[in-house]
Amino acid sequence: TCADLACGSGHILNECFDLLYQIYIEEGYNRKKAIEDIFRYNLTGIDIDTRAKQLATFALLLKACQKDNSFVDAHALPHVLTMPKLLDMTGDELSAACLDFVGGYEDNAAEWLEGHFELMKDADCLGSIMKFDMERGEYEFLKAKYEDWTTCGTDNVPEPVKMLLPGIELLLTLTQKYSALVMNPPYMGGGNMNTTLSKYVKDNYEEGKADLFSVFMLLAIDRLQANGKYGMINMQSWMFLSSFEKLRKNLLDNSQIDNMLHLGPRTFDELSGEVVQNTVFVISKQKPNNGATYFRLVDGKNCTEKKHIFIESKGVEGNKIYYSNVLQKNFDKIPGCPIGYWVSEKILEIFTS
Numbered sequence: 001t002c003a004d005l006a007c008g009s010g011h012i013l014n015e016c017f018d019l020l021y022q023i024y025i026e027e028g029y030n031r032k033k034a035i036e037d038i039f040r041y042n043l044t045g046i047d048i049d050t051r052a053k054q055l056a057t058f059a060l061l062l063k064a065c066q067k068d069n070s071f072v073d074a075h076a077l078p079h080v081l082t083m084p085k086l087l088d089m090t091g092d093e094l095s096a097a098c099l100d101f102v103g104g105y106e107d108n109a110a111e112w113l114e115g116h117f118e119l120m121k122d123a124d125c126l127g128s129i130m131k132f133d134m135e136r137g138e139y140e141f142l143k144a145k146y147e148d149w150t151t152c153g154t155d156n157v158p159e160p161v162k163m164l165l166p167g168i169e170l171l172l173t174l175t176q177k178y179s180a181l182v183m184n185p186p187y188m189g190g191g192n193m194n195t196t197l198s199k200y201v202k203d204n205y206e207e208g209k210a211d212l213f214s215v216f217m218l219l220a221i222d223r224l225q226a227n228g229k230y231g232m233i234n235m236q237s238w239m240f241l242s243s244f245e246k247l248r249k250n251l252l253d254n255s256q257i258d259n260m261l262h263l264g265p266r267t268f269d270e271l272s273g274e275v276v277q278n279t280v281f282v283i284s285k286q287k288p289n290n291g292a293t294y295f296r297l298v299d300g301k302n303c304t305e306k307k308h309i310f311i312e313s314k315g316v317e318g319n320k321i322y323y324s325n326v327l328q329k330n331f332d333k334i335p336g337c338p339i340g341y342w343v344s345e346k347i348l349e350i351f352t353s
Helices: 011-026 031-044 051-065 069-073 091-102 105-128 136-150 157-176 194-204 213-225 242-254 305-315 328-333 343-351
Strands: 003-004 043-046 079-081 178-183 224-235 256-264 277-283 294-297 324-327
Touching: 003 011, 003 224, 003 324, 011 031, 011 043, 011 051, 011 178, 011 213, 031 043, 031 069, 043 157, 051 069, 051 079, 079 157, 079 213, 091 136, 091 157, 105 136, 105 157, 105 194, 105 213, 105 343, 136 157, 213 224, 213 242, 328 343
Parallel strands: 003 043, 003 178, 043 079, 178 224, 256 294
Antiparallel strands: 224 277, 256 277, 294 324
């Protein structure tokens, strides 16, 4: 299971599709079955922008048609979601619809479901960072009920229950645990967040409250299965600034950095003209037990030059670009725990002594 919970128009989803398709074909599946299973079981996208969701869905369908032209009828759609529209229901109507959905006799379950819909009233502001308190048994119960209502289509589903289904699908998707998450999350400093978003972030993602991209780092590790991995491109500021020190400490103590491309400035100059200082990394949901590999590509003048530096430097120690088997416990030796992967043993010794 692979997801991008801030998928935009689907660039990362398309790359994931290619990799998953290759796995299926190498395992002996035919093209049609491979695409159907990817859309049905393996690949998920969510975006707060409905138009972006539409573009991502369209792009994945085009890719499916390139692999197998029978998908021109869109008989199996990609699993890409956006935020559900606000329910035009009174409180009593919502309560009745939730009770109908769970079977008309599970009062506690209906009340619990209604509480989740209360949070989703702010879905157009909070998006994928919404947290739903749900045990495994509750998740399985909700999933079974959803499948009961939708397996044979929704033509005969009562209208109040039908209105709940998009929200419940999002609820299930945001509480699922994934094998892999891959994202370029949104960047937004805490000072630019509106009151609703700022309060929710401070209440639920305190260590990442300085920026929305760091909130998504905490979200990613929470949504992974044990030993799952997330890959992300975001701002490099979390590696060094004091406002992200608690985030770094949590990450270094509880997760394993696998590798990093430290891109620095001018990563996207060729495309946008913006000077954004970026880093790309993969993190595993497990206690740190291995050294990581780092590539220091901060000096490239543009994306193409950084790519050439990366290709030329790979596997060559001591060139101030390639750093292998760097233990993240070393970062704790430096005040503030910056991700100082290039710091020498001699400098570390100065800090510790």
